[in-house]
Amino acid sequence: MSAVHAEADGMPQGHFTLPDPSLPRVLEVENLIVDVPGRRLLDGISFWVPKGEFVCLCGPNGAGKSTFLKTVLGLMPPTSGSIRIMGKPAQKALREVGYVPQRKTSDMTFPARSIDLIVASMRGSWPLRIREEERARAIEILRHVGGEKLLEKEIARLSGGETQRVFLARALVNKPSLVILDEPTAGVDVKGRAEFLDLLAEISASDELAAILVTHNLAAVARCAERVVYLDAGRVSAWGLPSELLGQASLSAISAVAGGDHAAHSHHHQLPDEE
Numbered sequence: 001m002s003a004v005h006a007e008a009d010g011m012p013q014g015h016f017t018l019p020d021p022s023l024p025r026v027l028e029v030e031n032l033i034v035d036v037p038g039r040r041l042l043d044g045i046s047f048w049v050p051k052g053e054f055v056c057l058c059g060p061n062g063a064g065k066s067t068f069l070k071t072v073l074g075l076m077p078p079t080s081g082s083i084r085i086m087g088k089p090a091q092k093a094l095r096e097v098g099y100v101p102q103r104k105t106s107d108m109t110f111p112a113r114s115i116d117l118i119v120a121s122m123r124g125s126w127p128l129r130i131r132e133e134e135r136a137r138a139i140e141i142l143r144h145v146g147g148e149k150l151l152e153k154e155i156a157r158l159s160g161g162e163t164q165r166v167f168l169a170r171a172l173v174n175k176p177s178l179v180i181l182d183e184p185t186a187g188v189d190v191k192g193r194a195e196f197l198d199l200l201a202e203i204s205a206s207d208e209l210a211a212i213l214v215t216h217n218l219a220a221v222a223r224c225a226e227r228v229v230y231l232d233a234g235r236v237s238a239w240g241l242p243s244e245l246l247g248q249a250s251l252s253a254i255s256a257v258a259g260g261d262h263a264a265h266s267h268h269h270q271l272p273d274e275e
């Protein structure tokens, strides 16, 4: 508990309920520090995610949420501290993690179909020829996310919501223990966002699959989060149940920051149901 600070402006003070320490841990982060030349981006992050738990990772722009995800995914080196996935050093357990990127980073510049993307993830290499059993598995996982009709479609031609559905299928195809989603509905229209939220709620209901969802979307937090980790200036400023963090002041702290790709283009403050 020593790494958890309740000092951030607008955050509730007092008691936060942590996960049952006796449950198996899918992700365990201890005193993680990430420095880049001249700057500390993550300043002693500690928390864990038990099997099956759905965690929303919230916090203002620039808090370090994407940096944290990149470090867990092995894309940025930790300066010190440790990240364990299913009890192993993170680098040795990345097969246990599925990743859904922000839509802007998943824009495809070459002609790939949904099936290619999903089979590439199954194999770990780009498929030149797809075997029958691979095709069957791709259909199965797309059906699971309600996207079977997208199988042969080119990714570049899909809507935002369809694209994220395919990326969710890709993230789930290897039966991970943890799925990590970085503002998956930023830049997705209202209908696509509502449908994607239904899929996230299903993941949240699963006792097997754990998730970390980076979001500024209060509707997503209210509907899916089993726990919330609130990052501020590279530190965990609160870690507890959504009901403990969704007090009046903290509610505005989560929603009243411009999120995702909107942030770069406008100073518009978003409504709670936007991302």
Ligand SMILES: Nc1ncnc2c1ncn2[C@@H]1O[C@H](COP(=O)(O)OP(=O)(O)OP(=O)(O)O)[C@@H](O)[C@H]1O
Pocket: 036, 039, 041, 059, 060, 061, 062, 063, 064, 065, 066, 067, 068, 259, 260, 263
């Ligand atoms: N490679 C890097 N070198 C230097 N600074 C970086 C690097 N990557 C990120 N930063 C800075 O670190 C801070 C945290 O960035 P990060 O993208 O992790 O925040 P975030 O919480 O994901 O924000 P947002 O909600 O806007 O996506 C920002 O100030 C960013 O400019």
